[in-house]
Amino acid sequence: MSATEKKQCCGCGACMAVCPHGCIHMEADEEGFSYPCRDTKHCVDCGLCDQICPMRRQNPVGEEETGFYVLYHREEEKRLRGSSGGVFEALCRAALEEGGAVAGVAMDRDGYSASFQVAEDMEQARRLFGSKYVQADTNQAFARLSELTKEGKRVLVSGTPCQIAAMQSFPGLTNEGITYVDVVCHGVPSPKAFVKYMKELEAQKDSKVTEVSFRDKSFGWRNFSLKVTFSDKWEELRSHRKDPYMRLFLRDLILRPSCYSCPFRTIRRTSDLTLADCWGVRGLCEDLDDDKGLSLVMVHTKRGDELLQGLIESGRLTGRKLSGDRVLAANPSLTGQPVIREERSACFEALDRLTIEELAGQYAGRSLKEQIREKISNVRRRLRAIF
Numbered sequence: 181m182s183a184t185e186k187k188q189c190c191g192c193g194a195c196m197a198v199c200p201h202g203c204i205h206m207e208a209d210e211e212g213f214s215y216p217c218r219d220t221k222h223c224v225d226c227g228l229c230d231q232i233c234p235m236r237r238q239n240p241v242g243e244e245e246t247g248f249y250v251l252y253h254r255e256e257e258k259r260l261r262g263s264s265g266g267v268f269e270a271l272c273r274a275a276l277e278e279g280g281a282v283a284g285v286a287m288d289r290d291g292y293s294a295s296f297q298v299a300e301d302m303e304q305a306r307r308l309f310g311s312k313y314v315q316a317d318t319n320q321a322f323a324r325l326s327e328l329t330k331e332g333k334r335v336l337v338s339g340t341p342c343q344i345a346a347m348q349s350f351p352g353l354t355n356e357g358i359t360y361v362d363v364v365c366h367g368v369p370s371p372k373a374f375v376k377y378m379k380e381l382e383a384q385k386d387s388k389v390t391e392v393s394f395r396d397k398s399f400g401w402r403n404f405s406l407k408v409t410f411s412d413k414w415e416e417l418r419s420h421r422k423d424p425y426m427r428l429f430l431r432d433l434i435l436r437p438s439c440y441s442c443p444f445r446t447i448r449r450t451s452d453l454t455l456a457d458c459w460g461v462r463g464l465c466e467d468l469d470d471d472k473g474l475s476l477v478m479v480h481t482k483r484g485d486e487l488l489q490g491l492i493e494s495g496r497l498t499g500r501k502l503s504g505d506r507v508l509a510a511n512p513s514l515t516g517q518p519v520i521r522e523e524r525s526a527c528f529e530a531l532d533r534l535t536i537e538e539l540a541g542q543y544a545g546r547s548l549k550e551q552i553r554e555k556i557s558n559v560r561r562r563l564r565a566i567f
C-alpha cells in the first residue's frame with residue numbers, strides 16, 4: 181500500500197469481514213498498523229470491500245440537533261473506574277439489565293493488545309471500562325455482532341468513530357436493536373510501539389505485565405496516569421505528562437496515518453451518543469469539578485436521548501446540559517485534526533533502534549513551561565488533599 185493509500189485506511193477491518201471469498205487479511209506494516217492485503221488470485225472484483233469502507237464512502241451526517249451534557253456517575257467507585265465520568269458503566273449496566281449485550285474494547289490476556297469483545301454480564305463488562313490508548317483489533321467483532329443481532333439480542337456497541345461508522349454500514353448491523361456509542365478520539369497510537377514499551381518494562385522489572393490502566397486517577401483526573409501492574413504485584417504508576425509512551429501519543433508522534441485527516445471529527449454524528457472528557461471545565465462547569473472525572477456526552481438521536489434521560493432520572497448519572505459553542509472551544513479533539521509533525525517519520529524510523537524512553541527523550545522532550553505547570557498542579561493537588 182502506498183503512503184497515500186495508508187492515509188485513507190483506518191484499519192477497521194470491515195473489508196476483510198465483508199469479503200465473501202475470504203480474500204482479504206490484515207497485515208501490520210513497519211509502524212505496527214494493520215492494513216488489508218488482497219489475494220488477487222482469488223478476488224473476483226465484486227467491489228464489496230470498497231463499498232463498505234467508511235473512509236471511501238460518503239458517510240451520512242447525523243440528522244438531529246446535537247445535545248451536550250456534562251455528566252458523571254453518582255457512585256464514586258464507578259466514576260473513578262471510568263476514564264472520564266464513568267458514563268459508559270451506567271450505559272453498560274442499563275443495556276445488560278434489559279437482557280442485552282455490550283460490545284467494546286478490552287485489553288487481551290497477554291496485556292499487550294486491545295480488541296473488541298462482547299460482554300453479557302457485568303463481570304465480563306468490567307474489562308471494557310476505561311480507554312485503551314492503542315489501536316484495537318476488530319478481529320471477530322463484525323461476525324459476532326451479526327450473530328447476536330440475528331438471535332434478536334439488543335446490543336450496545338462502543339468504539340472509535342471510524343469503527344462505529346464501519347459497523348453501522350455492515351450488512352445486518354444497521355438494525356434497530358443496536359445502540360451505537362462512539363468516543364471523541366484523539367487518534368490511535370501504534371500497537372507496535374505499545375508492545376515494545378510493555379516488553380521494555382517487563383525486562384526492567386523482570387516480571388510479566390498483567391494489567392494496564394491508561395487512565396488511572398491516583399494523581400487526579402486531569403493529571404491521569406498510566407498504571408502497569410506486574411505478575412509480582414509491583415505497580416508502575418506514571419503521570420501522562422512524564423510517561424514516555426503517553427508523551428509520544430499525546431504529541432501526535434505515533435498515531436495512525438489516517439488519524440491526521442480523520443473525516444469523523446464532526447459534531448453531528450450517526451451514533452446515538454458520543455462520550456468524551458469534559459475538558460476545559462474551568463469555563464464550562466467549574467462548580468462540578470472535583471478532579472474525579474467529568475464526561476462530556478453528546479446526544480445525536482431520540483434513542484440516545486431516551487437512554488440518557490432514563491439514567492439521569494434513575495439517579496445513576498448526574499450533571500446538566502451545556503451550551504454547544506462553549507464545549508467546542510474546550511475540546512480540541514472534537515473537530516480539530518492532530519498535526520503531522522516532521523519528527524513523526526524520524527520517530528518511527530528510530531522505533532526499532534531506540535527504547536521508548538529514549539524516543540520520548542529525543543522527540544517529545546518536556547519544555548520548561550510544562551515542567552513548571554506540572555509542579556504547580558502537584559502543589560494544588562497536595563493542598564486540596566490537606567484542606
Ligand SMILES: Cc1cc2nc3c(=O)[nH]c(=O)nc-3n(C[C@H](O)[C@H](O)[C@H](O)COP(=O)(O)OP(=O)(O)OC[C@H]3O[C@@H](n4cnc5c(N)ncnc54)[C@H](O)[C@@H]3O)c2cc1C
Pocket residue numbers: 261262263264265266267268269283284285286294308309310311312313314315316338339340363364365366367368455456457458459475476511513
Ligand atoms: C483512543 C482513544 C482516544 C480518545 N481521545 C479523546 C480525546 O482526545 N478527547 C476526549 O475528550 N476524549 C477522548 N477519548 C474518550 C475518553 O477517553 C473516554 O473514553 C470517554 O470519555 C468515556 O469515558 P467513560 O468514563 O464514560 O467510560 P470508559 O469506561 O472510560 O469508556 C471506555 C469506552 O471506550 C471504548 N474504548 C476503549 N479503548 C478503545 C480503543 N482503543 N478503541 C476503541 N474503543 C475503545 C470501550 O469500548 C469503552 O466503551 C478517547 C478514547 C479513546 C479510546
